[in-house]
Amino acid sequence: MECRTVRISLSDYVDGQPSLSGGNEMRNIEDHLASCPSCRSLQLELNEIKTAARELPLRTPPRALWTRIVNEIEIEHLVVAAEVQPVSGLWAGLWGRLTSFRFTFSLPQMAGVAALAVVLITVTVLNFRGQNSEMDFTRLQSALIREEMTKKAEIDRKMAAIEERKANWDPAFRADFERQLNRIEESIKQCRKNLEASPNDLNQVQRMLDLYEEKRQLLEDVERLKW
Amino acid sequence: MFEWMKAGSSPWGPPASAPVRLFFIGSLFLTVSPLLILLGMPLAAQAQPFTRSFHIAPGTGEVEVINQIGTIRIISTDTRSDRISVHAKRLSGDSRINSLQNSSGKVIIEVGGRGTVEIEVVVPAVARLDLLTYKGNIEVSNHIGQIRARIVSDGDIFFTGLRSTNVEGHSHYGNVHFSGVPVNQGDYRFKSFAGRLDVKFPSNADFKLSAATHQGGLDLGDFPLKYDHQMSDIVEAVSGAGRSKVYLWTQEGQIRLHRLL
Amino acid sequence: MTVKEINNAKSDYDLTQASANGDMVAFELLYERHHRRVYSLCLRMVANATEAEDLSQEVFVQLFRKVGSFRGESAFTTWLHRLTVNHVLMHFRKKGVRLEKTTDEGEISEMQDFIQAVTERPRFIDRIALDKAISDLPPGYRTVFVLHDVEGFEHEEVAAMLGVSVGTSKSQLHKARMRLRDLINKGKPQRGS
Numbered sequence: 001m002e003c004r005t006v007r008i009s010l011s012d013y014v015d016g017q018p019s020l021s022g023g024n025e026m027r028n029i030e031d032h033l034a035s036c037p038s039c040r041s042l043q044l045e046l047n048e049i050k051t052a053a054r055e056l057p058l059r060t061p062p063r064a065l066w067t068r069i070v071n072e073i074e075i076e077h078l079v080v081a082a083e084v085q086p087v088s089g090l091w092a093g094l095w096g097r098l099t100s101f102r103f104t105f106s107l108p109q110m111a112g113v114a115a116l117a118v119v120l121i122t123v124t125v126l127n128f129r130g131q132n133s134e135m136d137f138t139r140l141q142s143a144l145i146r147e148e149m150t151k152k153a154e155i156d157r158k159m160a161a162i163e164e165r166k167a168n169w170d171p172a173f174r175a176d177f178e179r180q181l182n183r184i185e186e187s188i189k190q191c192r193k194n195l196e197a198s199p200n201d202l203n204q205v206q207r208m209l210d211l212y213e214e215k216r217q218l219l220e221d222v223e224r225l226k227w
Numbered sequence: 228m229f230e231w232m233k234a235g236s237s238p239w240g241p242p243a244s245a246p247v248r249l250f251f252i253g254s255l256f257l258t259v260s261p262l263l264i265l266l267g268m269p270l271a272a273q274a275q276p277f278t279r280s281f282h283i284a285p286g287t288g289e290v291e292v293i294n295q296i297g298t299i300r301i302i303s304t305d306t307r308s309d310r311i312s313v314h315a316k317r318l319s320g321d322s323r324i325n326s327l328q329n330s331s332g333k334v335i336i337e338v339g340g341r342g343t344v345e346i347e348v349v350v351p352a353v354a355r356l357d358l359l360t361y362k363g364n365i366e367v368s369n370h371i372g373q374i375r376a377r378i379v380s381d382g383d384i385f386f387t388g389l390r391s392t393n394v395e396g397h398s399h400y401g402n403v404h405f406s407g408v409p410v411n412q413g414d415y416r417f418k419s420f421a422g423r424l425d426v427k428f429p430s431n432a433d434f435k436l437s438a439a440t441h442q443g444g445l446d447l448g449d450f451p452l453k454y455d456h457q458m459s460d461i462v463e464a465v466s467g468a469g470r471s472k473v474y475l476w477t478q479e480g481q482i483r484l485h486r487l488l
Numbered sequence: 489m490t491v492k493e494i495n496n497a498k499s500d501y502d503l504t505q506a507s508a509n510g511d512m513v514a515f516e517l518l519y520e521r522h523h524r525r526v527y528s529l530c531l532r533m534v535a536n537a538t539e540a541e542d543l544s545q546e547v548f549v550q551l552f553r554k555v556g557s558f559r560g561e562s563a564f565t566t567w568l569h570r571l572t573v574n575h576v577l578m579h580f581r582k583k584g585v586r587l588e589k590t591t592d593e594g595e596i597s598e599m600q601d602f603i604q605a606v607t608e609r610p611r612f613i614d615r616i617a618l619d620k621a622i623s624d625l626p627p628g629y630r631t632v633f634v635l636h637d638v639e640g641f642e643h644e645e646v647a648a649m650l651g652v653s654v655g656t657s658k659s660q661l662h663k664a665r666m667r668l669r670d671l672i673n674k675g676k677p678q679r680g681s
Contacts, residue, residue, distance in 0.1 A: 002614055008662070009664055010662070011658065011662035012658060012662075015375065016295070034357075042669075046665050046666075046669070047667055049613060049669060049672050050665070052613040052615055053618065054636045054638070054640070055638035056528075056532075056618065056619060057421055057423070057480065057613055058443075058528045059524065059527055059528045060442040060443065060527070061523060061524075061527040061544055063540065065523070065527075065545060066516070066523070068545050069519070069548045069549060069552075070512070072549050073549060073552050076553075080269055081672065132530070135410075172675060173361075179616075180420075184420065187478055190572060193592060202238075206439075207439075207441055210476060212479070214358060217377075221359060221379045222379065224293060224359055225295065225359070225361055225379065226339065239498055380616070400615065401615070444520065444524075472579075
């Protein structure tokens with residue numbers, strides 16, 4: 001069998017397609033692959049692409065997507081509710097909705113409930129937090145800030161060293177490195193934005209430190225690769 | 228036309244005798260063949276595997292491997308072995324493979340260049356491992372010594388049947404797979420920026436868990452965990468008496484902790 | 489949403505029934521479980537993040553409308569999968585995207601790289617490069633490749649969804665894989681640099 005003929009059927013072969021007309025064609029392909037390194041190499045590449053495709057990572061949409069979905073559902077329900085006539089009177093309608101577990105809250109109603117919940121939670125937390133825990137919180141915050149400064153200083157040093165050498169790197173490696181770095185920096189930026197919205201969120205601070213560590217480690221590993 | 232062509236003689240004088248001709252041919256052969264061999268060497272070297280062996284004190288061993296593009300595979304042998312063997316295969320592109328043993332017995336294998344190299348190292352199971360590749364998988368199984376495995380870009384790490392007390396596995400885009408038993412006082416740190424962390428422990432495993440994923444999900448299976456602290460993407464929990472520490476971190480990937488069946 | 493809720497949560501079928509009764513907590517749990525899969529599929533098929541977000545939003549809104557019609561005869565993931573694929577294909581039709589782009593370029597590039605394959609075959613497919621290369625495929629190749637190789641549909645299913653023959657699905661897949669191979673190899677580091 002000629003290489004050209006085999007290569008046209010290689011995807012079917014890689015997929016274990018029984019439709020390759022009968023046992024003969026499969027056997028002929030296998031015989032050819034056994035004696036043709038270039039076709040065999042191509043078969044292995046196609047197999048690798050197929051395998052890698054199955055293992056592609058899941059991608060994550062922005063968190064705001066859920067909010068958009070809820071808003072759109074809410075708008076649709078408001079429109080539907082406006083078209084539906086109540087059975088008889090306000091209370092009958094409400095009872096009907098309660099018993100059928102069909103709740104339709106308007107956005108202002110949901111915002112009101114949310115605000116009340118926030119107030120209740122804040123009051124509860126403030127009441128239960130003694131002076132000691134407030135001091136612990138401040139101490140923890142200071143420790144985290146110090147750690148952030150230390151990591152940033154080390155990152156700046158390593159970046160400066162890398163910048164000097166980057167121009168001589170292989171362009172594909174350089175592009176890869178910059179893509180990775182940007183991805184980490186985007187995540188750090190997002191963390192910072194979240195922190196601006198909630199400055200006392202220690203989990204966000206920890207996240208940011210984790211991301212700085214990821215960046216620091218990337219730079220250290222690249223140094224070890226000696227590009 | 229030249230006269231000598233008509234006369235049948237050479238422009239350089241009368242034809243040489245047979246011994247002289249033989250001498251001339253022999254000299255030509257000796258001059259040209261080394262050149263041919265030297266020119267052929269890069270292709271030959273590419274196809275030839277790289278093999279080195281190092282002697283170590285039994286029951287010890289420290290190995291550092293730095294690859295660029297390609298896999299690193301560790302084969303763990305008898306803890307009393309006195310040898311570390313390196314087998315490397317250049318698969319494509321230009322690359323340089325250097326290996327040496329420093330004064331304290333540590334074996335260092337470094338790949339330079341942009342080619343793809345597959346590295347396999349046979350080590351005693353107690354050896355300390357420091358493995359780094361830019362792109363490619365890292366595989367370590369049935370090992371006891373300390374392990375640090377890092378993939379700078381994409382590639383998966385596979386840890387199976389380990390009895391190490393200190394294991395670190397990190398990939399930026401790829402996944403980290405661990406299946407085994409966390410030993411007492413063990414410290415296990417698995418991180419991936421965008422990949423998945425897939426950990427399988429026996430249901431009676433004894434560990435303290437700290438897990439965080441910021442955009443992925445947490446799937447802790449049906450582990451009998453006692454939660455100290457949990458939010459949607461951060462967990463601190465204990466299984467059993469919590470005698471070892473497990474730290475799992477991913478920014479965008481998923482964390483899965485399941486029972487080893 | 490706590491981890492415990494995720495761990496102890498009801499089955500997808502129970503959540504669909506609760507969602508059909510207006511239970512937004514149940515619907516949010518369905519979203520948490522499946523949104524990445526839906527978004528990844530949309531993103532890989534349209535190769536545009538903004539479009540993928542819009543499509544994912546539409547899929548989940550549509551899901552909310554239809555969730556009561558899920559009878560549990562198949563796995564919920566399969567049902568949602570098909571819903572997503574159908575929605576993206578409808579989007580292609582509305583946009584007038586031609587999925588049956590056939591080209592002879594694939595044949596030519598096969599010949600050019602054939603000799604290279606002998607000496608420069610990489611052993612490791614970089615998934616990042618593969619993801620990028622998928623987004624660079626023409627829509628027709630990309631759709632078939634994503635549906636078959638990434639999402640796992642059989643050729644008969646792909647052909648039925650796209651309204652083409654099984655033979656066309658197979659040949660498009662082969663061309664997609666060959667084109668991906670070219671794109672991945674072109675992106676590799678150059679010799680000697």
